Amino acid sequence: MSIDIVIREVGPRDGLQIERPLPTEAKLEFIDALVATGVPRIEVTSFVSPRAIPALADAEAVAAQLVQWPGVEFSALVAGLGGVRRALASGVTRLEYVVSASDGHSRANVGRTSAESVALIAPIADLVHEAGGELEVIVAIAFDCPFDGRTPPERVAEIAGRALASGADTLSVADTVGTATPVRTGDVLDRVRAVAPEVDLGIHLHNTRGQGLANAWAAYGHGVRRFDASTGGIGGCPFAPGASGNIATEELVYLFEDGGIRTGIDLDRTLAAAQLISRLLGRPADSNLLAAGGRLVPRPER
Ligand code: ZN
Numbered sequence: 001m002s003i004d005i006v007i008r009e010v011g012p013r014d015g016l017q018i019e020r021p022l023p024t025e026a027k028l029e030f031i032d033a034l035v036a037t038g039v040p041r042i043e044v045t046s047f048v049s050p051r052a053i054p055a056l057a058d059a060e061a062v063a064a065q066l067v068q069w070p071g072v073e074f075s076a077l078v079a080g081l082g083g084v085r086r087a088l089a090s091g092v093t094r095l096e097y098v099v100s101a102s103d104g105h106s107r108a109n110v111g112r113t114s115a116e117s118v119a120l121i122a123p124i125a126d127l128v129h130e131a132g133g134e135l136e137v138i139v140a141i142a143f144d145c146p147f148d149g150r151t152p153p154e155r156v157a158e159i160a161g162r163a164l165a166s167g168a169d170t171l172s173v174a175d176t177v178g179t180a181t182p183v184r185t186g187d188v189l190d191r192v193r194a195v196a197p198e199v200d201l202g203i204h205l206h207n208t209r210g211q212g213l214a215n216a217w218a219a220y221g222h223g224v225r226r227f228d229a230s231t232g233g234i235g236g237c238p239f240a241p242g243a244s245g246n247i248a249t250e251e252l253v254y255l256f257e258d259g260g261i262r263t264g265i266d267l268d269r270t271l272a273a274a275q276l277i278s279r280l281l282g283r284p285a286d287s288n289l290l291a292a293g294g295r296l297v298p299r300p301e302r
Pocket of ligand 1: 014204246
């Protein structure tokens, strides 16, 4: 089936990273339910310090099980060269490397300045490419920083240009703390597009202030065709005070499919996966669509 936009499910990574650690078996049950939705890409874990993110300390164990789902493109997040080596040794070659656009968040997140993180893109890209993999650079804190205030859009564009010059294959911009609004979303995307006209640009949105879906729709209008989302709207950054969940995959699917924009994702199965993760976490997921019970009226066959 051909699709019009690519949704990357980030629930097992962004969603679970601030939770008390789930057993690996429970994560695999969640991933299996996600695969059943038809989602084409899943970011399954991050290869970072287990002391910093105890919930994802089982990255190798999760990676070892991915061969059972050959139809899905799995990826993992990395924060430095050590994580890249661990990921590649585990057979995960599609990697997302995060660069914060602000020094305050960068220091809190990885103990480096933003410029120091930018300088690591080239050696990381070399390692990934030597292994036959692909590297996406995610420019985090692309709108506002809880420590440094408003992020200059020029800084986001500058990092995007540096990332491509340093060997990144794709780019995303991330509203890590969920402060963006649709007009600002479009503005930042246009500035990135100006320095990276050819790149397959993605966006990573949080619904912290209720703007997530509006921002996604704005991003679509500004040419974005790749979206991160987490089933059940779970998630948040442990080093960004006040951060909360990603936009919910089921709500993004509902939004786009209703407009005839194909995602390849089955809505009912996504709601089932959202129910599963609610059960595994022991609390209801943060999703209006799930609370409402899905579509009111079945969608006619097209
Ligand atoms: Zn996030």
